[in-house]
Amino acid sequence: MINSTDKLDQCPNCGCDGCYVSPINEKKFAYSCFGCGFYTTDLLVEGEYDKQEYESELPELYKDVVKTDGNGRNWYPQTITTPNGTVFLNGPNKEKWQWSAIKNIDLTEEERKMVRYAGKTYKSDPKSIKSFDKDFLEALDYIGVFDNNK
Numbered sequence: 001m002i003n004s005t006d007k008l009d010q011c012p013n014c015g016c017d018g019c020y021v022s023p024i025n026e027k028k029f030a031y032s033c034f035g036c037g038f039y040t041t042d043l044l045v046e047g048e049y050d051k052q053e054y055e056s057e058l059p060e061l062y063k064d065v066v067k068t069d070g071n072g073r074n075w076y077p078q079t080i081t082t083p084n085g086t087v088f089l090n091g092p093n094k095e096k097w098q099w100s101a102i103k104n105i106d107l108t109e110e111e112r113k114m115v116r117y118a119g120k121t122y123k124s125d126p127k128s129i130k131s132f133d134k135d136f137l138e139a140l141d142y143i144g145v146f147d148n149n150k
Contacts, residue, residue, distance in 0.1 A: 012069040013038050018137075031073075037089075037099060037136030038067065038075040046072045064094040078136075083122060085143030090131065099139040103128035 011019035016035030023029055028042040043049060046068055055063050058076070067075045077089040085104050091097030104122040111117050132139040140146065 011035055012071065012073070013040070013067055013075045031075075032078065033075075034137055034140070036075075036134075037078050037087075037139075039078050040069070040073040040075045042073065044074045044076075046074055048072075059089075061089055061091060061094065061097060065089065065097060080140065080143075080145070082143060082145060084145070085128070086124065087136070087139040087143060087145075098131045098133045099136050100129060100131045101139040101142045102126070102130075103143055 006020065006022040008017065009019050009021045010017050011033040012031070013019075013033060014036035016033065018034040020032045020034065021029050022032075024041060024043070030039070030041040032039040044054070051074070055066075062077050065077060069075060078087075079089070080087040083104060085102055087099060087101045089097055090100035102124045105125040105128075106122050107117055107120060111123070112121070117123065130139075130142055132142070
Protein backbone atom coordinates (compact mmCIF):
# COMPACT_ATOMS: atom_id res chain seq x y z
CA MET A 1 0.00 0.00 0.00
CA ILE A 2 1.32 3.43 -0.93
CA ASN A 3 1.25 5.93 1.91
CA SER A 4 1.03 9.72 1.52
CA THR A 5 4.82 10.21 1.51
CA ASP A 6 5.53 7.61 -1.18
CA LYS A 7 5.54 8.50 -4.86
CA LEU A 8 6.28 7.22 -8.34
CA ASP A 9 9.12 9.02 -10.08
CA GLN A 10 11.59 8.69 -12.94
CA CYS A 11 14.12 5.94 -12.28
CA PRO A 12 17.71 7.21 -11.97
CA ASN A 13 18.88 3.75 -13.07
CA CYS A 14 16.84 3.07 -16.23
CA GLY A 15 14.92 6.30 -16.87
CA CYS A 16 11.41 4.81 -16.82
CA ASP A 17 8.65 6.55 -14.88
CA GLY A 18 7.84 3.54 -12.67
CA CYS A 19 10.27 4.01 -9.78
CA TYR A 20 8.58 3.72 -6.39
CA VAL A 21 10.23 6.17 -3.98
CA SER A 22 9.61 5.94 -0.23
CA PRO A 23 11.23 7.80 2.64
CA ILE A 24 13.60 6.11 5.06
CA ASN A 25 13.79 9.28 7.14
CA GLU A 26 13.56 13.04 6.49
CA LYS A 27 16.58 13.08 4.14
CA LYS A 28 17.07 9.53 2.84
CA PHE A 29 14.93 7.54 0.41
CA ALA A 30 14.53 4.00 -0.93
CA TYR A 31 13.99 3.40 -4.66
CA SER A 32 12.35 0.33 -6.17
CA CYS A 33 11.87 0.36 -9.94
CA PHE A 34 9.10 -1.62 -11.61
CA GLY A 35 10.69 -0.94 -15.00
CA CYS A 36 14.19 -2.33 -14.60
CA GLY A 37 13.57 -4.42 -11.47
CA PHE A 38 16.45 -2.95 -9.50
CA TYR A 39 16.43 -1.19 -6.11
CA THR A 40 18.69 1.06 -4.06
CA THR A 41 18.59 3.49 -1.16
CA ASP A 42 20.39 6.72 -0.35
CA LEU A 43 22.36 4.57 2.13
CA LEU A 44 23.90 2.45 -0.67
CA VAL A 45 26.22 5.14 -2.03
CA GLU A 46 29.52 3.82 -3.38
CA GLY A 47 32.24 4.27 -0.72
CA GLU A 48 29.76 5.15 2.04
CA TYR A 49 28.70 1.66 3.11
CA ASP A 50 30.37 -1.70 3.63
CA LYS A 51 29.71 -3.15 0.19
CA GLN A 52 31.49 -6.42 0.95
CA GLU A 53 29.35 -6.98 4.04
CA TYR A 54 26.15 -5.94 2.25
CA GLU A 55 26.84 -8.34 -0.62
CA SER A 56 28.10 -11.21 1.54
CA GLU A 57 24.92 -13.27 1.17
CA LEU A 58 23.91 -12.21 -2.34
CA PRO A 59 24.21 -14.62 -5.25
CA GLU A 60 27.22 -13.94 -7.48
CA LEU A 61 24.98 -12.95 -10.39
CA TYR A 62 23.31 -10.25 -8.28
CA LYS A 63 26.74 -8.81 -7.41
CA ASP A 64 27.87 -8.98 -11.04
CA VAL A 65 24.99 -6.86 -12.39
CA VAL A 66 25.06 -4.05 -9.80
CA LYS A 67 24.77 -0.66 -11.49
CA THR A 68 25.83 2.73 -10.14
CA ASP A 69 23.74 5.82 -10.94
CA GLY A 70 24.89 9.42 -11.32
CA ASN A 71 24.55 9.99 -7.57
CA GLY A 72 26.84 7.06 -6.73
CA ARG A 73 24.01 4.81 -5.48
CA ASN A 74 24.45 1.12 -6.20
CA TRP A 75 21.38 -0.56 -7.71
CA TYR A 76 20.77 -4.24 -6.98
CA PRO A 77 18.31 -6.66 -8.60
CA GLN A 78 15.16 -7.25 -6.59
CA THR A 79 13.78 -10.61 -5.55
CA ILE A 80 10.03 -10.36 -5.04
CA THR A 81 8.32 -13.10 -3.03
CA THR A 82 4.56 -13.25 -2.58
CA PRO A 83 2.17 -16.05 -1.57
CA ASN A 84 1.58 -16.52 -5.33
CA GLY A 85 5.21 -16.90 -6.37
CA THR A 86 8.67 -15.42 -6.67
CA VAL A 87 10.43 -13.24 -9.25
CA PHE A 88 14.22 -13.37 -9.30
CA LEU A 89 17.27 -12.74 -11.47
CA ASN A 90 18.44 -15.88 -13.21
CA GLY A 91 21.15 -16.80 -15.66
CA PRO A 92 24.69 -18.07 -16.14
CA ASN A 93 26.49 -14.69 -16.10
CA LYS A 94 26.11 -10.91 -16.31
CA GLU A 95 25.85 -10.98 -20.11
CA LYS A 96 23.13 -13.65 -20.24
CA TRP A 97 20.62 -13.03 -17.47
CA GLN A 98 16.85 -12.69 -17.41
CA TRP A 99 14.05 -12.28 -14.93
CA SER A 100 12.49 -15.60 -13.98
CA ALA A 101 9.29 -16.29 -12.11
CA ILE A 102 8.02 -19.37 -10.37
CA LYS A 103 4.48 -19.85 -9.11
CA ASN A 104 3.50 -21.34 -5.77
CA ILE A 105 1.11 -24.19 -5.18
CA ASP A 106 -0.72 -25.22 -2.02
CA LEU A 107 0.85 -27.92 0.11
CA THR A 108 -0.96 -31.20 0.36
CA GLU A 109 -2.22 -32.31 3.78
CA GLU A 110 0.67 -34.80 3.93
CA GLU A 111 3.25 -32.10 3.15
CA ARG A 112 1.83 -29.79 5.84
CA LYS A 113 2.69 -32.43 8.42
CA MET A 114 6.34 -32.59 7.32
CA VAL A 115 8.91 -30.77 9.45
CA ARG A 116 10.49 -29.03 6.44
CA TYR A 117 7.17 -27.29 5.72
CA ALA A 118 6.38 -26.37 9.34
CA GLY A 119 4.07 -23.35 9.36
CA LYS A 120 3.93 -23.12 5.57
CA THR A 121 0.85 -23.43 3.37
CA TYR A 122 2.48 -23.33 -0.08
CA LYS A 123 5.66 -24.23 -1.97
CA SER A 124 7.26 -23.33 -5.28
CA ASP A 125 6.09 -25.30 -8.30
CA PRO A 126 9.19 -26.11 -10.38
CA LYS A 127 7.00 -26.93 -13.40
CA SER A 128 5.82 -23.32 -13.52
CA ILE A 129 9.19 -21.55 -13.86
CA LYS A 130 9.24 -19.13 -16.77
CA SER A 131 11.81 -16.61 -18.02
CA PHE A 132 11.06 -13.09 -19.23
CA ASP A 133 14.30 -11.74 -20.74
CA LYS A 134 14.73 -8.29 -19.16
CA ASP A 135 10.98 -7.69 -18.59
CA PHE A 136 10.49 -7.39 -14.84
CA LEU A 137 6.86 -6.24 -15.11
CA GLU A 138 5.90 -9.26 -17.19
CA ALA A 139 7.49 -11.56 -14.60
CA LEU A 140 5.55 -9.84 -11.81
CA ASP A 141 2.35 -10.16 -13.80
CA TYR A 142 3.00 -13.89 -14.32
CA ILE A 143 2.84 -14.50 -10.55
CA GLY A 144 -0.25 -12.32 -10.17
CA VAL A 145 1.24 -9.27 -8.44
CA PHE A 146 -1.18 -6.96 -10.26
CA ASP A 147 -4.23 -9.22 -9.94
CA ASN A 148 -6.60 -7.77 -7.35
CA ASN A 149 -8.26 -11.17 -6.88
CA LYS A 150 -5.15 -12.91 -5.57
